[in-house]
Amino acid sequence: xxxxxxxxxxxxxxxxxxxxxxxxxxxxxxxxxxxxxxxxxxxxxxxxxxxxxxxxxxxxxxxxxxxxxxxxxxxxxxxxxxxxxxxxxxxxxxxxxxxxxxxxxxxxxxxxxxxxxxxxxxxxxxxxxxxxxxxxxxxxxxxxxxxxxxxxxxxxxxxxxxxxxxxxxxxxxxxxxxxxxxxxxxxxxxxxxxxxxxxxxxxxxxxxxxxxxxxxxxxxxxxxxxxxxxxxxxxxxxxxxxxxxxxxxxxxxxxxxxxxxxxxxxxxxxxxxxxxxxxxxxxxxxxxxxxxxxxxxxxxxxxxxxxxxxxxxxxxxxxxxxxxxxxxxxxxxxxxxxxxxxxxxxxxxxxxxxxxxxxxxxxxxxxxxxxxxxxxxxxxxxxxxxxxxxxxxxxxxxxxxxxxxxxxxxxxxxxxxxxxxxxxxxxxxxxxxxxxxxxxxxxxxxxxxxxxxxxxxxxxxxxxxxxxxxxxxxxxxxxxxxxxxxxxxxxxxxxxxxxxxxxxxxxxxxxxxxxxxxxxxxxxxxxxxxxxxxxxxxxxxxxxxxxxxxxxxxx
Numbered sequence: 109x110x111x112x113x114x115x116x117x118x119x120x121x122x123x124x125x126x127x128x129x130x131x132x133x134x135x136x137x138x139x140x141x142x143x144x145x146x147x148x149x150x151x152x153x154x155x156x157x158x159x160x161x162x163x164x165x166x167x168x169x170x171x172x173x174x175x176x177x178x179x180x181x182x183x184x185x186x187x188x189x190x191x192x193x194x195x196x197x198x199x200x201x202x203x204x205x206x207x208x209x210x211x212x213x214x215x216x217x218x219x220x221x222x223x224x225x226x227x228x229x230x231x232x233x234x235x236x237x238x239x240x241x242x243x244x245x246x247x248x249x250x251x252x253x254x255x256x257x258x259x260x261x262x263x264x265x266x267x268x269x270x271x272x273x274x275x276x277x278x279x280x281x282x283x284x285x286x287x288x289x290x291x292x293x294x295x296x297x298x299x300x301x302x303x304x305x306x307x308x309x310x311x312x313x314x315x316x317x318x319x320x321x322x323x324x325x326x327x328x329x330x331x332x333x334x335x336x337x338x339x340x341x342x343x344x345x346x347x348x349x350x351x352x353x354x355x356x357x358x359x360x361x362x363x364x365x366x367x368x369x370x371x372x373x374x375x376x377x378x379x380x381x382x383x384x385x386x387x388x389x390x391x392x393x394x395x396x397x398x399x400x401x402x403x404x405x406x407x408x409x410x411x412x413x414x415x416x417x418x419x420x421x422x423x424x425x426x427x428x429x430x431x432x433x434x435x436x437x438x439x440x441x442x443x444x445x446x447x448x449x450x451x452x453x454x455x456x457x458x459x460x461x462x463x464x465x466x467x468x469x470x471x472x473x474x475x476x477x478x479x480x481x482x483x484x485x486x487x488x489x490x491x492x493x494x495x496x497x498x499x500x501x502x503x504x505x506x507x508x509x510x511x512x513x514x515x516x517x518x519x520x521x522x523x524x525x526x527x528x529x530x531x532x533x534x535x536x537x538x539x540x541x542x543x544x545x546x547x548x549x550x551x552x553x554x555x556x557x558x559x560x561x562x563x564x565x566x567x568x569x570x571x572x573x574x575x576x577x578x579x580x581x582x583x584x585x586x587x588x589x590x591x592x593x594x595x596x597x598x599x600x601x602x603x604x605x606x607x608x609x610x611x612x613x614x615x616x617x618x619x620x621x622x623x624x625x626x627x628x629x630x631x632x633x634x635x636x637x638x639x640x641x642x643x644x645x646x647x648x649x650x651x652x653x654x655x656x657x658x659x660x661x662x663x
Contacts, residue, residue: 111663112217112218112219112222112226112663113226113227113659113660113661113662113663115219115220115222115367116216116222116224116225116226116227116367117226117658119224119367121143121144121224121225121365122365122369123143123144124138124140124142124143124144124145124146124363124364124365125138125146126369127363127364127365127369127371128146128148128363128371130369130370130371131197131363131371131398131399132156132158132398133148133152133363133371133398134152136149137149137151137152137155138363139357139360141234141362144224144225144228144364144365145225145228145233145234145362145363145364146362146363147234147357147360147361147362147363148360148361148362148363148373148394149360150318150319150359150360150390152394152397153390153393153394153397156397156398158397158398160393160396160397161195161197161395161396161397161398161399161400161401161402162396162400162401162402162430162431162535163392163396163402163404163427163428163429163430164185164401164402164403164404164429164430164431164432164433164531164535165404165405165406165414165417165418165429165431165432165433166178166181166182166185166403166404166405166406166432166433166435166485167405167406167409167410167413167414167417167432167433167434167435167470167474168408168409168410168413168434168435168436168470169409169410169434169435169436169440169441169444169466169467169470170408170409170411170444170466170470170597170598170599170600170607171408171409171440171597171598172440172443172444172598172607173443173449174437174439174440174442174443174449174452175437175439175440176435176436176437176440176487177218177435177437177487177516177517178405178435179200179215179216179217179218179405180217180218180219180221180222180487180516180517181221181433181435181485181487181514181516181524181527182198182200182217182403182404182405183198183217183221183222183223183366183370183372183516184217184220184221184514184516184517184520184521184523184524184527185403185433185485185514185516185524185527185528185531186198186366186370186372186401186403186521187221187366187367187368187370187516187520187521187524188516188521188522188523188524188525188526188527188528189401189403189524189528189531189532190368190370190521191521191522191524191525191528192525192528192529192532194400194401194528194532195399195400195401196370196399196400196401196402196403197370197371197372197373197394197395197396197398197399197401197402197403198223198366198370198371198372198373198395198402198403198404199361199372199373199374199375199387199391199392199394199395199402199403199404200223200372200373200374200375200387200404200405201215201374201375201376201377201378201385201386201387201405201407202229202233202236202237202362202374202375202376202377202387203215203216203229203230203377204237204275204303204304204305204377204379205231205237205275205276206275206276206277206303206305206640207277207640208230208231208647208662209276209277209642209646209647209648209651210277210640210641210642210643210646210647210648211643211646211647215230215663216229216230216374216663217366218517218663219516219517219518219520220367220516220517220518220519220520220523221366221367221516221517221520221521221523221524222366222367223364223365223366223372223374224364224365224366224367225364226662226663227659227662229364229374230662230663231662233362233374234358234362235357235358236313236358236362236375236376237275237304237305237377238275239354239355239357239358240304240307240309240310240313240355240358241273241274241275241304241307242354243309243326243351243354243355244272244273244304244307244309245272245273246347246350246351246354247270247309247329247331247342247345247347247351248270248271248272250345250347251263251268251270251331251332251345252287252294252295254345255295256294256295261334261340261344261345262334262335262336263332263333263334263335263340264332264333264334264335265295265297266297267332267333267334267337268297268299268331268332269330269331269332269333269621270329270331270332271299271300271301271302271638272299272300272301272302273301273302273303273304273306273307274301274303274304275303275304275305276303277303277639277640277641277642277646278301278639278641278642279639279640279641279642281300281301281639282300282301282637282639283298283299283300284298284299284300284301285297285298285299286299287299300639301639302638302639303379303638303639303640305377305378305379305382305383306378306379306382306383306638306639308329308623308625308626309326309329309351309355309625310376310377310378310383311378311383311384311623311625311626311628312325312326312329312625312626313355313358313359313376313388314375314376314378314384314386314387314388314389315384315388315389315420315421315424315425315626315627316359316388316389316390317389317390317425319352319356319359322352322355322359323348323349323352324348325625325626325627326342326343326347326348326351326352326355326625327341327342327343327348327625328341328342328343328624328625329341329342329623329624329625330622330624331345337580339584339624341624342625359388359390360390361373361374361375361388361390361391361394362374362375362391367520368520368521370521371398371399373387373391373392373394373395374387374391375387375388375390375391376388376391379407380406380407380408380412380413380416380597381407381408381412381594381595381596381597381636382594382636382638383592383594383626383630384416384417384420384421384592384626384628385406385407385408385412385413385416385417386404386406386407386413386416386417386421387404387405389421389424389425389427392404392421392425392427393425401531401532401535404417407597408597409470409597410432410434410470410473410474411470411473411562411563411600412593412595412597414432414470414473414474415473415544415558415562415593416592418478418480418541418543418544419543419544419545419590419591420590420592420628422541422543423543423547423590424590424627428541429480429539429541430481430534430535430539431480431481431482431483431531431534431535431537432474432478432480432481432482432483433482433483433484433485433527433531434467434470434471434474434482434483434484434485435484435485435487435514436467436484436485436486436487436500437486437487437488437489438460438486438488438489438492438496438497438500439452439489439491439492440463441460441463441464441466441467441500442456442459442460442463443463443607444462444463444465444466444607444608444609445458445459445460445461445462445463445464445608446459446462446463446607447459452491453491454491455493455495455496456496457495457496457499460496460499460500461499461503462608463607463608464499464500464503465608465609466600466607466608466609467484467500467503467504468503468504468507468609469564469600469609471484471504471507471509472507473544473561473562475507475508475509477542477544477561477562478541478542478543478544479539479540479541479542480539480541481534481537481539482509482534483509483510483511483512483527483530483531483534484500484504484509484510484511484512485511485512485514485527486500486501486511486512486513486514487514487515487516487517488513488514488515497513510530512526512527512530513526514526514527544557544558544561544562545557545558545561545591547588547589547590548588550582550587551578551581551582551587551591551620551629552568552570552578554590554591555568555591555593555615555617555631556568558591558593559614559615562600563600563601563613563615564600564609564610564611565600565601565610565611565612565613565614565615566611566612566613566614567614567615568614568615568616568617569614569615569616569617570616570617571616571617571618571619573618573619574617574618574619574620574631577619577620577621578620581620581622581629584622586622586624586629589622589627589628589629590627590628590629591628591629591630591631592623592626592628592629592630592631593630593631593633594630594631594632594633594636595615595633595634595636596633596634596635596636601613601615602615602616602633602634603634604634615633616633616634617631617632617633618632618633618634619631619632620632647661647663
């Protein structure tokens with residue numbers, strides 16, 4: 109059996125100009141990055157007379173080591189739509205180098221449902237992440253440089269909240285002491301690094317609608333507080349202009365293709381367990397403008413990625429989804445039912461029945477909280493038995509949701525045609541899309557709503573530091589912002605060991621901080637870290653390149 113990268117390398121890509129033509133993008137809007145990648149000028153959004161297409165979100169059950177295949181389903185669905193004669197365009201996130209070299213490997217789909225050039229997308233791509241890191245670290249340098257010669261703004265070095273970043277899993281950098289070596293080498297202080305995808309600048313770029321909006325958001329970023337506890341912003345340091353200059357090209361979405369030649373915008377990549385987990389608003393709008401069906405995804409399970417897509421991204425951008433696809437595998441649901449990964453190949457209806465409530469809660473949230481139509485895409489494995497498939501389909505039917513078998517990994521678009529037909533049907537249904545909470549409510553009430561409505565918990569408890577921050581943020585007028593919960597992706601709760609659909613748990617909010625530029629509050633729960641570490645055997649050990657420049661081992 110061929111690996112994902114071997115499959116990707118076996119397919120001859122079309123010139124990106126041909127993909128642009130398929131998408132209806134005139135040459136004058138293209139900025140070429142070689143033969144198979146291009147950036148698209150933002151002016152196309154206002155110049156194109158096309159009406160917006162339908163927006164379809166692909167999300168998933170709570171992830172397990174057994175895998176779900178969300179990106180693979182997204183790509184296969186878009187290819188399947190084209191096979192049944194529909195004009196589809198994809199909008200995806202860019203992979204971070206941290207997971208690529210850490211646990212996950214590549215993140216461009218799999219099998220015969222991939223976006224290509226897979227190696228470029230997974231590595232440096234068009235340099236967007238490097239630009240974000242440079243802008244982040246320029247702000248950090250300007251902040252420390254302001255303090256060094258005189259500190260006109262009266263910044264308290266102990267209250268600096270802005271960290272440097274690097275796009276790599278490097279636990280060694282979580283906590284550092286810098287500015288050492290005497291007076292000429294800076295002001296000594298405790299510091300730390302985030303991974304680039306956790307930087308607020310990543311969230312800012314993905315939520316910006318234009319260069320002027322980007323610059324305004326950058327200026328609003330809070331970098332620390334004064335000795336009398338007043339917030340200090342990037343605008344106070346006059347940093348927004350130079351940061352925008354570094355990001356002006358990164359703001360333009362990247363155009364690539366699937367193995368079957370479907371146009372795909374791959375742009376931005378905030379983590380869903382740390383940030384809001386969606387590709388850029390600009391890429392989504394571009395996909396809607398150029399396609400009758402825009403297929404996008406949100407990271408991890410629906411309690412994280414879909415919740416943030418719907419409650420944050422759609423609220424900020426005024427987007428209205430037409431349908432939601434919830435990806436599930438019988439293998440993963442059996443893990444939620446208590447089966448170890450090593451025993452997933454045997455039929456086990458009892459474990460499947462115990463694990464199915466995880467899927468049903470996600471379905472219920474989409475249907476009853478957000479009021480959106482949905483379909484379950486079942487990625488079938490060879491070890492799945494007919495009785496297991498029948499049980500899953502029957503349980504979904506009880507909630508009034510169809511479950512469709514998907515075979516896009518093995519068959520590409522052909523394996524996604526049945527799913528495509530169901531998505532087209534759902535997109536014609538009217539819906540009463542609504543949010544899970546009101547931004548007018550207090551910070552505590554918004555978090556209570558998320559815990560009870562989306563996670564299935566009993567409520568929220570706040571630590572003393574969290575209560576103090578909530579009071580301060582409320583006093584500063586940030587309490588009406590939406591909430592971005594940073595929590596484990598492995599459970600509805602904040603405890604990764606609670607699989608399935610746990611009930612009665614209480615979510616503990618350790619702290620709350622404001623991302624004023626992005627326009628949301630971040631509630632920190634559990635042991636979520638903004639700088640991951642590499643595993644004992646990182647994926648990087650398997651990656652290599654030969655004398656012809658051909659890369660191997662990348663997923």
